[in-house]
Amino acid sequence: MTSELTAVRRRDGVAVIDMVGDVNASAEGALDAAWAQATEGHPDAVVLNFEDAGYINSTGIALIVGMMAKARAHAIPIRAYGLTPHYREIFEITRLADFLAINPDEDSAVHGAERSST
């Protein structure tokens, strides 16, 4: 994953980070930059779009945990969508799903309409 491939969009006051490519150790710089861009102006929420994400290893999961910690520190809700069944299961195993709302699509993620688990 490179910063050129990680886009940040705005929609209805929510920042959407499009995760593209592998989420592993090499993604750290791109994710840090995307987070900084996404949280400029304190959005209502940050949504992580995994539709075009590839391989996520344990280091990548740790990077996502780091983002969740930053979100909590700044009182910004964080939600996700576009996870494959496999990665939904990984989020359950690692218990990220306890704190990260996983939505079925972008609309529900942006509007915070649905949580898969609490």
Added chain:
Amino acid sequence: MSDKHETAARTADALPDQQPNQLPDEIGGARDATHWAKAVSRLNVSQVPEGAINLNVTGKRLTSPIQGFGKMWQKTYQVRLPQERVSATDLIATWKQRFPDFWPEGNRFYAPLTGIEPGEVALLNMTLPGRMKLSTGVMVLYADEESFTLMTPQGHMFAGWITFSATEKDGETVAQAQVLMRASDPIFELGLTMGGHKQEDRFWNHTMREVAAHFGEIAVVDTQVVCVDKRRQWSRWSNIWHSSAIRSTVYMLGAPVRAVRARLGGKSTG
């Protein structure tokens, strides 16, 4: 240190809706599916090796850093070795195979019989400051050719995971242990602030030096510590109920009573 290298077969309970022979493609098509542990509800230890104490593992849930109490820390320990001495994949293969050998004296890692494989559970018998003994465990969350990750259960000193990895860069093989954690409960948090962090640094510095020494190198350990979240999660204070420190202490204090009961039981049956 070969006496520390003991093995046992343990597995985590798979969720009922999972098929044991399910192929990666059937659970989402990800190419890394076999590297991750299967979903577990609670840990199970099927065999306990001689000398190991199986406390605070069976029936416990896994905990990510998000479920912990204390400040969130990311600690990274690295050593650099000449690439011609060992490749990243060979280093990780050796690290997995000899994992307990690199630990400091007084701490035991009872590795799974099948080795460091996703979903396997290992028992830990640790020595804390004040010579306090602590029994807990870890589950292998992820393992591939260049990294593996251990995740802690409820009651462990910290909630989180440790990733061991190796990469090749500029003619060097960089071995790394990276801890992402929060202290599990207020007592462990207090312990960390009163010397626990230093002890943990010494623990992993020792481990990394031993890894390097195995490949014939006297290495300097590069340590980086980052506080990811300064806030404590006071809503998690009740994690203390699962504290392996308290439960291990109660278990040790009960040893004389168990010994007397065993002797009486032996006499009555003999």
